[in-house]
Amino acid sequence: MFARPSRFLSVAAVAVLAAACTATPSPVSPSASPHSSPGASAIPPSSEPSAPPASLLLKVTSEGGFINPAATLATLPIVTVYADGKIFSPAPVDAIAPGPLLPALNVRDVGPEGAKSILAAIRTVGLDKPAAASPGIPGDAGTDVFTVLIDGVTTTSRFSGNGPGGPGVGVGGITGGAPERTAALDLINRLLDPAETWSAPSAPQGAYTPSGYRIFVGPASAQPDPSAGSASVAWPLAAPLDAFGTPAVPDRGIAGLRQGVALGADAETLTPILRSATTETVFTSTGKSYALYVRPLLPDEAGG
Numbered sequence: 001m002f003a004r005p006s007r008f009l010s011v012a013a014v015a016v017l018a019a020a021c022t023a024t025p026s027p028v029s030p031s032a033s034p035h036s037s038p039g040a041s042a043i044p045p046s047s048e049p050s051a052p053p054a055s056l057l058l059k060v061t062s063e064g065g066f067i068n069p070a071a072t073l074a075t076l077p078i079v080t081v082y083a084d085g086k087i088f089s090p091a092p093v094d095a096i097a098p099g100p101l102l103p104a105l106n107v108r109d110v111g112p113e114g115a116k117s118i119l120a121a122i123r124t125v126g127l128d129k130p131a132a133a134s135p136g137i138p139g140d141a142g143t144d145v146f147t148v149l150i151d152g153v154t155t156t157s158r159f160s161g162n163g164p165g166g167p168g169v170g171v172g173g174i175t176g177g178a179p180e181r182t183a184a185l186d187l188i189n190r191l192l193d194p195a196e197t198w199s200a201p202s203a204p205q206g207a208y209t210p211s212g213y214r215i216f217v218g219p220a221s222a223q224p225d226p227s228a229g230s231a232s233v234a235w236p237l238a239a240p241l242d243a244f245g246t247p248a249v250p251d252r253g254i255a256g257l258r259q260g261v262a263l264g265a266d267a268e269t270l271t272p273i274l275r276s277a278t279t280e281t282v283f284t285s286t287g288k289s290y291a292l293y294v295r296p297l298l299p300d301e302a303g304g
Contacts, residue, residue, distance in 0.1 A: 009173035010052050012302035056300045057115060058122060060188055064160075070252045073293035076103055078144065078193045080298055082142045083113040084201070088208060088298060089192055107209040120149055121190070123247045125183045127157055134175035146184060159184050159275030212263035213270065217244050218254040220282045220289035232282045232289070235271050237262075241285035261297065 041266040058081040091104035110118070122128060127148050143160040159181040190196050197203040236242050245260020262270050274294055283290045 039079065054082040054086065054299065056149045057081045057119065058127070058149075058191075061147070062142045063145055064143045067221075068253075070254055070293075073252065074103055074295040076105065076295055077298070079188060081115070081118055081191065082299065083112075083115055083117075085109055085113070085198075086299075087191055087203075091207065095243045098278035098280040100286055101292065102213075102274045102296070103282055105210070105296055105298075107208040108194065108203050108205040110198045110203045114200035117198040117200075118191070119150070119248055122150075125187050126180055127184060127187075128155055130157055131153055140209040143146065144185070144188070157184065174237045191282050203208040205210065208300075208303070210267075212261055212267045212297040212302045213274065213294050214261050214297055214301070215242050215244070216248060216257070216293040217260075218291050219256055219292070220291045231278075231280075232284055233273060233277065235285035235290070236273060236285055237266055241248045241283065241290045242288065251303075253303075261302075263297075 053267055059077070062075070062078060076090045078089070082088075087108045087110065088105050089108075091106045093099060093103070123147050125246075139189045142183040143158050144161070146157040147261070152200075193203060241258075247257045248254075248257040248259040266273075272296040277292075281292075283292055
């Protein structure tokens with residue numbers, strides 16, 4: 001059985017951002033970027049009408065568990081599926097320290113026919129109807145949240161007792177449980193299995209290039225230590241970090257935490273900097289030092 005990467009690989013060292021540590025991020029419109037720099041250009045207009053983004057079919061996130069809330073700021077969904085057959089999942093992370101600041105995503109394409117097979121599996125599992133499993137193991141056990149969108153109707157199901165390992169396996173994972181919970185976790189495994197084509201002739205996979213980023217900003221806990229490989233980078237956008245986005249509520253125990261998105265020209269400026277930064281990189285702005293918690297925006301979050 002194919003197991004998803006441990007969420008600790010992508011968040012324990014990174015201590016990064018999600019739209020909320022207990023919920024799936026709300027979609028973000030490119031015209032509503034809360035931090036756009038004065039004079040920064042918007043996404044370039046096109047003379048050709050752009051195709052509408054594929055609608056969300058399924059998103060599985062993880063919430064709760066015995067983990068520092070700040071450690072989930074950059075958590076990516078376990079798996080995200082769109083109606084055009086594209087399947088997004090976190091890319092494997094090398095076990096190095098410090099780790100990369102920007103988590104990577106892989107995208108696999110099973111096409112519209114594959115999406116129909118996935119939809120049929122969702123219905124077979126019963127995820128088109130709300131469900132909530134028993135509490136499971138308390139304390140350190142997380143909860144997998146399945147958000148399904150079918151015919152404009154959103155259905156949410158929660159299955160607890162999973163933990164930081166793969167569904168039913170791995171460190172902290174458990175086995176057994178209600179049949180619907182087992183079936184739901186088996187569905188995750190199938191979606192993460194690169195050999196599963198969902199009846200499509202092939203399922204090519206590649207790295208996802210995001211059009212924007214969700215960013216949390218907080219005070220740096222320590223100054224960079226060059227001997228440890230950490231560094232200091234000047235914030236490149238016109239809007240200073242102390243005015244970036246809006247105050248984050250809740251602040252997840254980080255006084256002064258702010259959150260926002262970078263799209264268009266701002267995202268293009270930040271991309272090479274974020275790709276080369278690590279979790280220990282300190283960003284400077286208006287004479288102060290900050291830590292960033294970053295993750296790429298998915299198509300439904302970036303408006304395309």
